Amino acid sequence: MDWITAFAGVFRPDVFFYLVVGVVSGAVIGTLPGLTATMAVAVLTPISFWLEPACGFAMLIGVYNSAIWSGGISAILINTPGTPASMASTFDGYKLARKGYSGLALNINTIWSVTGGLLSTICLATFSFPLARFALKFGPAEFAVVALFGLTMMVSVSGSSPIKGLLVGFLGLLFSTVGLETIHAFKRYTFGQVGLLDGLNFVAVMIGLFGIGEILHQIYTSEREENVIQAEVKTKGQMPSPKLLASLVPQNLFAAAISIIIGAIPGAGGDIASIVSWGQAKRMSKFPEEYGEGSVEGLSVTCTANNAVIGGAMTTMLSLGIPGDAVTAILIGSLMMYGMTPGPMLFIENRPFVLTLIAQMVIANLVILVFGLTTSKIYPRLLAVKKTTLWVVVLFSCFVGAYAINNSTTDLIAMAVFGIVGFFFKMLDVPNGPFILGLLLGGLLEANLRRTLAMTMGSYSIFFTSVISVTLLIIAIVSLFLPSIISGIKKKFRTK
């Protein structure tokens, strides 16, 4: 009965209106590189205070889900992740688009993002408390191991040349040390610049490396050879067939499960989840060689992953009052402004509101599904304009986006510098993935490793006494060496 009221509440004209407003504005903000889901929610939060809680939250929930989904659109069409969470969607999505399957890729993004969102919402609705309790077990030691596990993906995201990948991956690790170090607040590589105290901004570097680098490369190559971007929709094979979708179900269920847990862990978000899911799916896939070359499977798991994080993050936020990622941190603020404190008590004192939130998550995802599938024809057409026009527009939005992150010129400079780096990476056929992975996880690994050692007075034994840590370490080692062991055995048998 509660549920019926909750769902009926979402279809109140005003609530539904704000939900759709949220979805549409989230789609716009998420598609623009640099304007992240966090920013979308942060911008709309003050507006939501003018509304009653149900309407305000309908808008925020709509924006949150939609911006994560639409981040994949620019990842697919222009190789620039709209939000960090869709970073891994560039690996296969952009390749698919260049092969002329942009329509297919966009629909895959919509369908699997919505699936991920719905699956994670089901988790939120059914076992939020056990999940949140489990997530609490991730302390600094476990977190360090998660980061280490993520770093083992470096080889997977290296594409054809693991050596090049590892080289730039370690370069990424080096760049992650810029800024104030965690334990003693020692300044590293800041060169007296206040703007560098907090390190290189991950989003700015990402926009530069992927977005600017890609545009520069296109400009450079366009004079020599007329390789036009195939952004038009192919009429055939635009809608994925039920058979294709069915074949993707197992991998995506697995990706959703990983991502819901990663989302629930405080501090870990969609960026890590999608890259880990992609790497894991590649290792388990029957066609790992297609990954990074335009694999529908590869694209679908990243889309499932980043949206599945939302339900996980919401679970921790609502049931424990702890932010699962940056967006839910802001949502806690808005809940408190409405006089509600997230935490176990919320489920008792404000149960109807929690149910409303969950119902809004479901409806928001369904709105995205309809909106996404109907608009998938428009997006590529927007990009079918003259190439020069497209370059200017993308460059412009990259600059605006990079500045908008923190209103910082340092971020702009970082973006420009890494844009040039990205260009040379592309020229030398060096993959971006490992670099960005190193930059993303290097800081996490270092901070949590040193935090752990500060806690234990320098003893490493905690890594081998914590069940979670040991399990993750074993999985990491196995998944790192198993492929080469298997192929080694196969070779032996073949030679015999």
Add this chain to the structure above:
Amino acid sequence: MKKKLLVLLLVVLVAFSLFAEGSKEKGKFPTKQINIVVGASPGGTSDVVTRFIAKDVETQLGVPIVTTNKPGGSCSVAFEYMAAQKPDGYNMMYMPVESAMVKPLGLTTLEPSSIRYIGLAMYLPATVTVNKNAPWNTFEELIAYARANPGKVTVGNSGTGSIWHFGAAGIEQVTGVKFNHVPFDGGAAAATAVMGGHIDVAAVAPGEVLPGVQGGDLKVLAIVDKNRSNLYPDVPSFGELGYDVKVLGWGAFGVPKDTPDDVVAILEDAFGKAIQSQGFRDLCEKYGLTPGYLNAAASQEFAEAQAVWYQNEIPKFNLK
């Protein structure tokens, strides 16, 4: 040639027009949008307080007030930006306790005397919070244990060199015990680690531990303030327990140093009213802040005194 001359003439004329604004009807303030910079991310206490006050001042002064976030380096990024802005009253900044700490921390050369404070809004005490399953039920029990086991109690703070790092150190000073300090990425992260049983104590703000306390995962043993907190009426304060309060967070507003007196007076009045409003008091209660207004002169004096204290204390920590 004629064309070039024309262009040159135009450039000169346009260039002059840039200075036109300065001579515009003097004495009337404000006539356009006021910008407030917050040196922290959206959604945090600094941001919420600033946006709330800004909304009130907006209706009083009749001009839009836009809040912008420039996080980084414990507010030093925003601080350096503000010090370089035009001192015309249209550029303002939220000045947290960190503004008195960034110079001794070596993050910037700016200090409270480099800025003009127009009013202090509130104070923010630390709490001493432990897991509900912890063997200590009172602050005294915790201290007795810490005294018997020096360096064994792990205390999470909001980051090395952050306000709650010194908060925990202040507790060490007045009780004479030795903690093992563990820096986290923000106070909420430290509270989370206590909930998960990874560390013993979180010495962070009342609002940051509230969800855990309400959910029954955490218990607050003491409020590091003279008086009790509205959020935890049953928890004794340091004042009652007979300890000095060494470190307290606070938040104020400031403008670039050379902002004219008449403009400062208008801002001081408007912000003073907003800070002393019932609405702001309610907000403070919700976030576990202690409302407390100081006018421009008093807040300037307070901030500079704080800077002197941190200048003396911070070098003792051997951060670098």
